[in-house]
Amino acid sequence: MTALSLGAAAPAAEEPIKIGVIGEESAVAGASITKAAQMAADDINAHGGVNGRNVEVVIYDDHSSASDAVRAFQRAVNEDKVSAVVGSYISEVALALEPWSARLHMPFITPGAASTEISRQVHDNYDQYKYTFHGWLTSAFIAQSVCDFQHDMLVGPYHVKSTVVVSEDAAWTKPLDDRYLDCLPKAGIKVLDHVRFNPDTTDFTPIFNKIEGEHPDIITTGISHVGVQPTVQWHDQHVPIAMAGQSSQATTSTFWKDTNGAAEGVITATAAAPGVALGPTTIAFTNAYIKRFGDSPSYDGYSTYDEIHVIADAIKRAGGTDPDKVVAEMEKTDYQGTLGRIKFYGKNDQYTHAIEYGPGLVTGCFIQWQNGKQVTIWPHDKANGKIEFPSFITSPR
Amino acid sequence: MTALQILIDGFVISSLYALAAVGFTLMFGVSGVLNLAHGAIMVVAALVGWWAAGQLGLGVYAGTAIGILAGLLAAYLTYFIVVRPIQRSRKIPREETEIFVLTGTLLWGIMLQGGLAYLFSDNPITMRPLIGGITTIGGVRVPWNEIMIAAVSWVVIGLLWLLINRTPAGKAMLAASMNPRGLTLLGFDLSRIYLLVWTIYGVLAGTAGVLLASFLGVSTANTGQLTASAFSIVVVGGLGSVSGSLVAAFIVGYLETATAYLVNPTLRPIPALVLLVLVVYFRPQGLLGRR
């Protein structure tokens, strides 16, 4: 049934295995998904494919629209006959696709969304929703990583004792902030205030002024819908307190250009960065991506690259593309990729089918923008630089 | 301290809102056009300006100028490709011209947005400040750039006022806004007046776009919101009334700023929205508009 594979040749005597990839081509993060998926497929095929069959990615643009994504999903499953779908970094889109993955029995994984709702539904209705996987850290674990970072790198060396949590008032930040308020005190940092702002805010001056008045040692952020604006205003107004936390826009490679360098000193959580070996394939993938596309991958590029491999391996172990068998194999995933060691939480864990968080597994990393480059500063053993703050920062020092 | 902060911060944002709204209302007042591609034109100016300044390496002053020119060009395209054909079309009944202009400019705005997103992605960008550094006013830290933005907005608005009230071309525009048919009877060429108003509009929208990018940052995803915000201010002030838009811009700007400072940053847009509802229900012609 399977053709003999000879070394690096990919005979593909049978039909290729198709994986649908839904991305947002007009967004830098969304475009990374489709590019990384293509690279993953090429790499897999160069090493013999899956049981002799080539992997083919079928790409769809959803224009950042959930209803468009649903139609793309329907097309992928019913017309293009894919065996799995990798899709989107937007929580709204992932949540709109989840019921369809259940309805059409199609394994589906999101490489970039953060909402805890995705895994909650799998947990609460396992038999129906087991086809969905959450291929990135949930908001709760993103917050945990921020707490761990601040504990390791700021409490000790910089004597940081207090913070103000600032996040956009959105559904994804509710579990994030809940976790912040819980784990920051446990890390030794007192939360002086918790500011939530309207996501359509364009003028952040009142917010920065308020925070400054409370004299925290650091600002802990939870922003995604905004990023360029508050950063530029923070820089232009010389707000003397550093920002560290989750700032999704700050993870993109174009952030420096978009802010005309105001990004200097900003610290954010991300999946991986150039020059850091979080896993065995991180550096090779990053370099190959930069060579092919001219820019480094966004955070979901790393997760997409890994997850195409995860799906391919699951199909290999399952001996075919039967959805229930593939799902069963995906649950057994123990894969060393660009993110680190990827395993998924199980049926009885709180965040069923989400990526397991922890040292030795996947923690993401923290980067600081310095002179136009993303310098990795955490985890400590993978760091390739030291923390440095711009001159107008007086806290932390 | 907080009072001074609110005063200064509110002043800058209000001036910017005013600049963005004035062009919109002038366009309606003089030529009856509700240009729903307004946000898109501002974003064109902002993105082209950013690209010219940074990517082409021309520096922030040349970039700003190029951005404003791009806004003007986009305005002209809007007029010649969409609005003028509709206004002159024999197939569209007179009383339905408005809805067609609305739908047409809406579609055109979507096209501009799509094209820009294709070329630039939907990442937000900012223009480098025209003047860097900060200063203190009465103990409040203010970037020089913000002061400059407010100043430029007011200079532009002042020039506009002079144009409308002190030049013959401007007076013709004023007359056209009150009685277009009467004007043609007197021998004025309406199409030249329309061209003039689109030129002024283009410069206003272009400047607003570039300054917005400098202070607040702009992305193609903002396009709809920018149009809606200018629209809201113009409605509150009175469709077609330039002074109304100015007053409304300041009311809305200060309402938003005060809410963010004194109440809760989550609720920032709410008071302005409530004001909009009240105006539309109880005084739909706006604060300074005429029925």
Add this chain to the structure above:
Amino acid sequence: MSALLRSKVAWVAAAAILAAAVLPLGVSAYVLGVLTTAYYFGVFSMAWDLLFGFAGEVNFGPTFLIGLGAYTAAILDNRGLPIPLCVLAAALAAVIGGMLLAMPALRLRGPYFGLVTLVAVLLLQNAIVIFAGVTGGEIGMTVPNVLSIDARVNYWFALAFMVVCGVLLFGLSRSAIGLILQASGQDPIEAAALGFNVVKHKIVAFAISAIFSGIAGALLVLYMGAASVGTIVDIAIGVQIIISAVLGGRRTIIGAALGAVLLLVAAEWLRPLGQLNTLVVSAFALAVILFFPDGLLGYVLRPKEQG
């Protein structure tokens, strides 16, 4: 003459519906899925056309009524209510909301009515985001108990719904009420002079538009399995509805449905273009509006105007 026209059109329409009904036997579930959504949008556009084409009122926020219906159904569905009750509640919510909006708004003339409808959408959007605990906020909410998971069942249901709505709305537009509405829309002063209560008739038109929009909105989310601001309330959706109606031909009712289906199918057909398909479809729609303002069916179905 017009009877002959109507019967010719009726035969063509019947043939089209028959073709649509047997479609599932030959096409993939993907095509059915796209058409299912398109049929619901067809109802949105037809409801809009009744209000605009006949009552002369430009509703910039059809998604206010649709959103009220959709979210009511979604919230009740999550609480475990049976689907028919959810849909009924949706219709009620849309009508009540519509009346709250219409009664003060219909006293306004010209662009001001349109402004009120736009403001209504903004209010609904903000309300949904603020009350995120109930509505899921900007991420949206799942609708657990759906109409059906079978593509064919969903398709036939949507088709039947659209046909029923189309017949009702078209019939209404050609009835006495429709003629009065048309008169009120085109020349309200004369209509009032003739003794018709213009405002009352417009309110009725608004209520009808609200019922259909609300039910269609509920059925759409009961098909999609999820409701969010971006899929149901956003101004962009309203734009799509308005353009569909203008594209198909104002005041033809059926044209609106045709326009809606065409727009969605065209966008899907152009999917291989990737990022630029929206631009191409918009350009096409703009061209139609500029060169064929009466729309695709306008020339055929427009009731002839006197003098």
